[in-house]
Amino acid sequence: MKKVHDNLFDGIIALPSFPVVFVTVKSNIMVAAAFHFYSFKPPSVMVGIKPEKYTYELITSSKxxxxxxxxxxxxxxxxxxxxxxxxxxxxxxxxxxxxxxGNKIDSYFIEECPVNLECQVVHHIDYEGSHKWFIGEIKEVHIDENYIRDDALMFWLGQFRTVGGIIEGASNDELLKKG
Structure with missing residues (x-):
């Protein structure tokens, strides 16, 4: 049986972990867990940044x-x-x-990270809340040939986690072939 919660924040903390990413803009690095896929066509991602952060200022000006x-x-x-x-x-x-x-934009990426997505801001969501969201269309992708997606880190509510195994669905090799 499900219980109705009076504290609406309980709905947020019930969510699964998010991937941890480094967001780089110009020559700055920021750690973010407010990150998500946005669209397949065009390939796009979104990242949430608090307005008081230096990275917010840099993304707003550089796009x-x-x-x-x-x-x-x-x-x-x-x-x-x-x-x-x-x-x-x-x-x-x-x-x-x-x-x-970067090859397509003027910012720098981190060579030691196995995946780098160069993104051009196509939309800025200025919804009232703790984070403002930037949607970035992916302009170029760099992936280390030895990258294993399960080595990525997840974060939520003070806990770092690793990705679990596949329970059902296509293997990573099958997904790459569909590319």
Whole structure:
């Protein structure tokens, strides 16, 4: 039997984990878990950023961002980049990351991350709330040939998690063949 909850926040905390990503804009890095797929055609993703963050200012002015998918082995670098401001410090240097200039946009991506999505902002959702959302059309994709999607990190309510196994559906190889 289901119970009706008076606290509407209970509905939010019941959601499953979200992928952790590094959002890079110009030469800044931000850690975000407010990230999601948006559209297949055109291929697009969306990221939620709090307006008081330096990254929000950079995305608003540049109209671009890069999504960098870290692995579970990079948790220490997530902590570094998630605890200091890029307004005052070089997060690439602090986390020992290599910045590489995007091919389609003017921002830098993180060489050590196995997946990088260069995105051009096509819409900014300024809905009243804690995060403002940017929808980015993917302009170029960089994927390491040894990337395993299950090595990605998930985050929700203070917990880092890894992705579980496939219960039902196409294998990763079958999905890549459909490409």
């Amino acid at each position: 671009e961002f890069i999504i960098n998918i870290p692995t579970k082995e990079q948790l220490d670098k997530i902590h570094i980049c998630g605890t200091i401001s890029g307004r005052n410090e070089d997060k690439y240097q602090k986390a020992s990351f290599t910045p590489l200039k």
